[in-house]
Amino acid sequence: MRFLKVSYKKQLQEISKTRQKLNEILDEMEKTTIKELDDEMTSLKASVKTDMDNCIQLKNELTQLSDALKEIVDKSKAELLFVASKKCLEKIKHSETYLKENSVQIKSSLTFQANRDIQQYLSKLSGLGRILVCTQAVPLHDDPDQIFTVQGGSLKSLLTASFSEEIFYISAVCVLSNDQILVADRAEKKVNLLNHQYQVVGHCNVNGYPFDICQITPSEVAVAVDKDKTNEVQFISVNDGLLSNGTTFQLEHKCIGIAYNLQDMYLSSGTALYKYSMQGDMLEKLYEDTSALKTGNIMQYYGGYIRVYF
Structure with a gap:
């Protein structure tokens, strides 16, 4: 019975170790998936920021050209007015082209698709493993020629x-x-x-x-x-x-x-x-x-x- 109790406690520890290993594997898989999510989020944020920076730059350039045209008109400088008007038209055309290419508003979102294979595989398992009963012939020392134990006696x-x-x-x-x-x-x-x-x-x-x-x-x-x-x-x-x-x-x-x-x-x-x-x-x-x-x-x-x- 003592040996049986010892083996029982040992197998409890083995079950706990198996669960711990599975937890470690799942933790590592979770970290990898979260990192992938973070990388995608960083990439999307960078893309949105680039679009915003381009729009701000075009707006600033158009504003500067508009102010320059007003100043030229006020000073009645015909030569400069022609050059400035040409540059302004080019910038307006460039802005219109960019806005046309980005006229569709895109709402980006992130979606997690769970690995169904893992869930289905785990759901089919009934436990962490199998419990095997191992039997071994152990001498009971019932032959008096084999073991002689004296407790409290004396020769x-x-x-x-x-x-x-x-x-x-x-x-x-x-x-x-x-x-x-x-x-x-x-x-x-x-x-x-x-x-x-x-x-x-x-x-x-x-x-x-x-x-x-x-x-x-x-x-x-x-x-x-x-x-x-x-x-x-x-x-x-x-x-x-x-x-x-x-x-x-x-x-x-x-x-x-x-x-x-x-x-x-x-x-x-x-x-x-x-x-x-x-x-x-x-x-x-x-x-x-x-x-x-x-x-x-x-x-x-x-x-x-x-x-x-x-």
């Missing part, structure tokens, strides 16, 4: 009692179906059985260092044992609070990690991952990385795949 009793003077190296922990706990003690080369109070109620010796444990059945586990030339898988049974060694099969490589799934064993040598049958036959080498001394050792099975910790 103090394991280090006290009759073993208070010894040094322990707990290399692996496995919880059985009945909540009994198996602890691999690498220092003592044995597997201890703990009760619900984390008290040691039994143990079983192994032939080397117990690096890892995995559950095979509700009452049987397999232990990865390794020491010098001893490389083996040791099966141990748990019955009525007692541990007893079962069968063992030898390996040609080191054995420091172990997992079980569907009648097959998965073993790690520290640099390679192997698949074995329950009878000890190597079926295949799944992976190998020799770039370091230990490139993978601790393994856990999660309902469909093996996870190797590096």
Whole structure:
């Protein structure tokens, strides 16, 4: 549920971002359209101003010629009167031609024609996108061999009692179906059985260092044992609070990690991952990385795949 809520909040943010991007696109389109409107308005205003300036200039020129003719007539200068009259007639003809060309009064206006394609496209959309439900298989950690969480508990009793003077190296922990706990003690080369109070109620010796444990059945586990030339898988049974060694099969490589799934064993040598049958036959080498001394050792099975910790 927590993961679902997190994904819900994240998708809300994605929807908001999508809306913001659309707003930015529409804002930019609006700016471009308004600029086009402003440019057309500026062009029309300039054209009207030019016409007004031409009319004013013609009027001023005609007024000046009229005043000049009056002055010449008053002074009775025949020669100048002829020249002035000719120029006045030319200017009047020019003015009449200009007025004739611009005799039709033009009312300019601006009209915005909306892009119907955009409106129609948006109106056909039912939303900003699609909501997809993505499902993924997530391990529930219901295999007691996989996850062991202690809240408020203590393994103090394991280090006290009759073993208070010894040094322990707990290399692996496995919880059985009945909540009994198996602890691999690498220092003592044995597997201890703990009760619900984390008290040691039994143990079983192994032939080397117990690096890892995995559950095979509700009452049987397999232990990865390794020491010098001893490389083996040791099966141990748990019955009525007692541990007893079962069968063992030898390996040609080191054995420091172990997992079980569907009648097959998965073993790690520290640099390679192997698949074995329950009878000890190597079926295949799944992976190998020799770039370091230990490139993978601790393994856990999660309902469909093996996870190797590096």
